[in-house]
Amino acid sequence: MLDTSARLLRLLSLLQTPRAWPGSELAERLGVSGRTVRNDVERLRELGYPVDAARGSTGGYRLGAGAAMPPLLLDDEEAVAVTLALRTAAQGAVPGTEETSLRALAKLEQVLPSRLRRRVRTLQAYTLAVPDDRPAPTLSADVLTTLVSACRDRERLRFDYLDHTGSATRRVVEPYRAVNWGRRWYLVAWDVEREDWRTFRVDRIQPRTPTGPRFTPREPPGGDAAAYVARGVSAAAWRHHARVTVHAPAAAVAERINPAVGTVEALDTDTCVLITGADTLQTLATYLGMLDFDFEVTEPAELLTHLRRLADRYARSTPPADTRDPA
Known part of the structure; x- marks a missing residue:
């Protein structure tokens, strides 16, 4: 015993x-x-x-939950996972939490058994991360906490917002989820005044208190808030947009299309429409070629011109097939 x-x-x-x-x-x-x-x-x-x-x-x-945080018991794998997560956070994965992450990390590493400390230090010494080519936006952990609390409590949120041009607006929304993509955070919310779903960058939000009345949650846009953010953020950054009829079932095309690259709408059992885009016509043409299905481009006109130029180039690069009878 x-x-x-x-x-x-x-x-x-x-x-x-x-x-x-x-x-x-x-x-x-x-x-x-x-x-x-x-x-x-x-x-x-x-x-x-x-x-x-x-x-x-x-x-x-x-x-249960108490007034103070009691000590926790972690098994070996949990202790290593928490340590690595804190180390990642301390390096700025969530801007605004670096200092508190370092304090928590120091406390945890101090009490790790030597066998676990060795594992953690080995992972630290022999793993590298490629630095982001752009600085991370300044994000307040307090603001992020306020937003997700309003999502949890289903309370309307009022905030000042700076759009991509720097213009300030005041919004009243029904917050649904905070979505992390790369080093940015986005709030998916129903805009009460515009009566539609909107995506807001969290680093551009300045919440106003107190929060508003409770609301009845709506169905998320497209059934998936993360995919909604991926589509919206990508489309906003595209320089060229295209509408393409693909001669293949929608399910088959959707398997090859990331939500960040485009959306697929079925026309019938064997045909669908792909709405996609890219920064350059060359990239857009590459995406379409990688589908490996027959397709027809509806728009834009400049993409049609580019594809015709490619078709001519490919035709010139390929010698005529030998149609003589090999016998």
């Missing part, structure tokens, strides 16, 4: 999993009586751990 201290740590480790534990199951796991389990639960409560208890067939013991 485990001694009292070891048993308490084992009990705490079990309670930190997100489920309710019947007393009988805890007693079996720990090899003790139900009375001992009840006594150990009281000891944890005296140490500041909020252990909730519920009666009934679906009841049991569960670790």
